[in-house]
Amino acid sequence: MNIVIVKDYQELSQKSAEIVEDQILVKPDSVLGLATGSTPIGMYAELTEKYKAGLLSFENVKTFNLDEYCGLPTDNPQSYHYFMNQNLFSQVNIHPENTYLPNGNALVMEQERKAYDIKIAEAGGIDLQILGIGVDGHIGFNEPSDEFSKGTNVVELDKSTIEANSRFFEDKSQVPRTAITMGIESIMNARKILLLISGANKKEIAHLALQGEITPRVPASILQNHPDVTVIVDEDAWQLPV
Numbered sequence: 698m699n700i701v702i703v704k705d706y707q708e709l710s711q712k713s714a715e716i717v718e719d720q721i722l723v724k725p726d727s728v729l730g731l732a733t734g735s736t737p738i739g740m741y742a743e744l745t746e747k748y749k750a751g752l753l754s755f756e757n758v759k760t761f762n763l764d765e766y767c768g769l770p771t772d773n774p775q776s777y778h779y780f781m782n783q784n785l786f787s788q789v790n791i792h793p794e795n796t797y798l799p800n801g802n803a804l805v806m807e808q809e810r811k812a813y814d815i816k817i818a819e820a821g822g823i824d825l826q827i828l829g830i831g832v833d834g835h836i837g838f839n840e841p842s843d844e845f846s847k848g849t850n851v852v853e854l855d856k857s858t859i860e861a862n863s864r865f866f867e868d869k870s871q872v873p874r875t876a877i878t879m880g881i882e883s884i885m886n887a888r889k890i891l892l893l894i895s896g897a898n899k900k901e902i903a904h905l906a907l908q909g910e911i912t913p914r915v916p917a918s919i920l921q922n923h924p925d926v927t928v929i930v931d932e933d934a935w936q937l938p939v
C-alpha cells in the first residue's frame with residue numbers, strides 16, 4: 698500500500714485528481730470506478746477544472762459507480778445518480794451512455810445485481826477504482842459483516858451509516874435503509890485502487906483499516922491484500938488516536 702499523507706482536503710483533492718488525470722492520459726478509454734459521499738467532491742471539482750482548461754477529455758471514458766440507495770428516484774437530490782450528474786457528468790464531456798450506476802429501483806434486484814457485474818466485466822473490468830471509507834470501515838456500502846461480500850449485492854445499512862448520511866437528508870427517517878453496492882470482490886478486481894480519507898472523524902478507522910487486522914468486521918482492511926492501492930489521507934485523518 699502506498700500511503701500518501703497530505704496537509705489538508707485541498708491537497709487531497711488535487712493529488713487524487715492528478716492520479717485520475719494520469720490514468721486517463723495513459724489510457725483515454727479507461728474504465729473508472731467512482732465513489733460518492735463528501736470526500737471525492739473536491740476531486741470531481743478539480744477534474745472539472747482540468748476538463749474546462751482543455752487538459753483532459755472524458756470522450757472515451759466509461760464509469761461504474763460503487764453504489765446507490767434502494768427506493769430513491771434518480772432525480773432525488775440525495776440519490777447518487779443525482780450526485781454524479783451534479784458533481785461530474787454534467788460538467789465534462791462524458792457520454793451519458795458510458796456512465797453506469799446500479800439501479801436502486803430495479804423491479805428484480807437479483808437480476809440487477811447480476812447484470813451490473815456483467816456490465817463491468819463486458820467493459821473489460823475497472824482500471825482505477827476510487828473509494829471513500831465509512832466511519833465503520835465500509836467501502837461502497839459493504840458494511841461490517843462475518844464475511845467479505847463477493848459481487849454486487851443488496852445490503853441493509855448500518856446504524857452508523859444511517860446516522861452519518863442523515864446529514865444530507867432533512868431527518869434520519871428519510872435515509873433509505875437498504876442500498877445496492879458493488880461487492881468486496883468486485884472492488885478487489887479493480888486493477889488499481891485509490892482510497893481517499895479525510896477529516897478527524899476518520900482517524901480511528903483509517904489506522905484500523907490500513908494497519909490493523911484484515912477482517913470483514915473492517916471491510917476496508919481487505920485492501921491491504923490488493924497489489925496496487927494508493928491511499929491519500931489528510932493530516933486530520935492520520936493523527937494517531939489518543
Ligand code: PGA
Binds near residue numbers: 733734736829832
Ligand atoms: P464520506 O462518505 O466521504 O461522506 O465521508 C464515505 C463513505 O461513506 O464511503
